[in-house]
Amino acid sequence: MDGNRVTAGIIIVGDEILKGQTQDTNSHFLCRRLFALGVEVKRVSVIGDDLDDIATEVLEFSRNYTHVITSGGVGPTHDDMTFEGVAKAFSTSTAPHPELVQVLKDYFGPDNLDSAMMKMAQIPSTAKLQYGVHKTTGERTKYPLVSVNNVYMFPGVPSLMERAFVLLEDLFRNPDVTFHTEELYINRTESSIAQEIKTVADQFGKSVVIGSYPDLHNSYYQVKISLESTSQDQLNKASVQIKSSVPAGSVVPFEKDPVGTAAEHVYDIVNSKVDDTFHTSVRHAVSIIEQALDKYTLKDMCLGFNGGKDCTLLLHLFHAVVQKKYPDEIGKLQALYIRSRLPFPEVELFVQQACKRYNLELIRYEGRIKENLAALKDGHPNIKAVLMGTRKTDPYSDHLDSFSMTDADWPQFMRVNPILNWTYETVWTFLRTLCLPYCSLYDHGYTSLGSMNNTHPNPSLQIVDSNGIVSYKPAYQLLDNGNERDGRNV
Ligand SMILES: Cc1cc2nc3c(=O)[nH]c(=O)nc-3n(C[C@H](O)[C@H](O)[C@H](O)COP(=O)(O)O)c2cc1C
Ligand SMILES: Nc1ncnc2c1ncn2[C@@H]1O[C@H](COP(=O)(O)OP(=O)(O)OP(=O)(O)O)[C@@H](O)[C@H]1O
Ligand SMILES: [Co+2]
Ligand SMILES: [K+]
Numbered sequence: 001m002d003g004n005r006v007t008a009g010i011i012i013v014g015d016e017i018l019k020g021q022t023q024d025t026n027s028h029f030l031c032r033r034l035f036a037l038g039v040e041v042k043r044v045s046v047i048g049d050d051l052d053d054i055a056t057e058v059l060e061f062s063r064n065y066t067h068v069i070t071s072g073g074v075g076p077t078h079d080d081m082t083f084e085g086v087a088k089a090f091s092t093s094t095a096p097h098p099e100l101v102q103v104l105k106d107y108f109g110p111d112n113l114d115s116a117m118m119k120m121a122q123i124p125s126t127a128k129l130q131y132g133v134h135k136t137t138g139e140r141t142k143y144p145l146v147s148v149n150n151v152y153m154f155p156g157v158p159s160l161m162e163r164a165f166v167l168l169e170d171l172f173r174n175p176d177v178t179f180h181t182e183e184l185y186i187n188r189t190e191s192s193i194a195q196e197i198k199t200v201a202d203q204f205g206k207s208v209v210i211g212s213y214p215d216l217h218n219s220y221y222q223v224k225i226s227l228e229s230t231s232q233d234q235l236n237k238a239s240v241q242i243k244s245s246v247p248a249g250s251v252v253p254f255e256k257d258p259v260g261t262a263a264e265h266v267y268d269i270v271n272s273k274v275d276d277t278f279h280t281s282v283r284h285a286v287s288i289i290e291q292a293l294d295k296y297t298l299k300d301m302c303l304g305f306n307g308g309k310d311c312t313l314l315l316h317l318f319h320a321v322v323q324k325k326y327p328d329e330i331g332k333l334q335a336l337y338i339r340s341r342l343p344f345p346e347v348e349l350f351v352q353q354a355c356k357r358y359n360l361e362l363i364r365y366e367g368r369i370k371e372n373l374a375a376l377k378d379g380h381p382n383i384k385a386v387l388m389g390t391r392k393t394d395p396y397s398d399h400l401d402s403f404s405m406t407d408a409d410w411p412q413f414m415r416v417n418p419i420l421n422w423t424y425e426t427v428w429t430f431l432r433t434l435c436l437p438y439c440s441l442y443d444h445g446y447t448s449l450g451s452m453n454n455t456h457p458n459p460s461l462q463i464v465d466s467n468g469i470v471s472y473k474p475a476y477q478l479l480d481n482g483n484e485r486d487g488r489n490v
């Protein structure tokens, strides 16, 4: 087993990283790729642009690991000294490499080649040039990577480093090893399952590496347990062992990428043969969104999005339908957020995160809804229809249809209401079975969100413990559909 091990050490070179001016993302990229290649990364080191530091670190890494990957310090300026540092590590010097000089001439044009650029051809005398091969065309790359012994010197600019690495990754691949992984999600505290996990980890020793990662902000689980092994069989055994030793029901299903898999999961529901309230509600909502997309282009439409649960689920459905029917236009969904004067910070944060997650184009206003809809007409004359998460149980909404113009005394927009007939329970079934992220206030007893000055946790979710300490159950545990807005003053 040990004979098949391939290890790597990564050295990130750059003063700008140590000073906090640039955040290193290269080590994360390299660790991820190397892991997938069956290579164990044993150490990552970040050092400054200093000749002796580079030489010392490279020498030590070179002795200890199968491969050493450096990133940074291979450019044309005075502070780029990785080549010199590596030369020093191996007690040699740098000299212009004729082949590399030619490459630079071909690459940049002979007239553009100044003395600073020539420095990029000054490499350790024992260096090799490694050319990558394009996987699809089989063509050799124009610009080679420089290596000395087991040290490979990559550029620091992430896009260049990543491109070069992908083309050369066969240099590092360990053909004998594949790391198999599994993640288990557990809705108990880390301390309450620590003993059980330790027992399994001890039993499997080094054959299955087990990690435990608490997540304090997840609505679905409290601890992620990661399992990793070179043997699928051992991995499966450890997984079964963990599942049977933690309390029954504590391992929960979790979807890591609900946005990426949105269309697939939503249309599974749409196309299934089941006819219960949940499936019928989803089917109906999807058909209304599809109709809206027949009538309006994406530019004509926006989603009314204030971070509430109803528009959160609608955002997901909207995204799923566009992902399925208009895959080329994904990333162009427009959302309208009219922020109240006293928004909850949790709502603000959630809106921001949702924008990133779904790649929304957010149109933002602040203040009264009616006035801002007039501003929307002026500022975005293209928008004709607004998708809304309104349900019939909302105030003044029982007369609405799936397509209803705004009232006569309001700025005129088509209101598209795909979830008008959804029940409170169906809303939560949807959000929770698809593992969608939702505003954290809902986990603390809020069942409908307005502004800070008029919204409280729902009294029916209150729990008072024996010391008189008050807390609230999550919104999805509200049983009576009638009192969803009991935490609202308006
Ligand atoms: C795009 C849009 C159009 C609206 N059109 C109307 C309308 O025509 N008539 C009306 O009384 N309220 C209208 N409203 C206000 C809503 O009915 C509701 O009062 C508002 O969304 C606040 O909901 P909440 O009290 O449940 O948080 C509209 C709101 C939005 C975002
Ligand atoms: N300030 C706003 N900006 C944009 N759209 C809004 C705003 N207020 C309401 N809407 C639209 O009206 C719908 C109904 O509002 P409502 O507050 O009932 O639902 P929600 O906020 O999604 O969820 P919750 O009922 O839990 O607060 C929202 O889903 C959204 O589409
Ligand atoms: Co609502
Ligand atoms: K840990």
Ligand SMILES: [Mg+2]
Binding pocket: 306, 308, 448, 449, 450
């Ligand atoms: Mg609301």
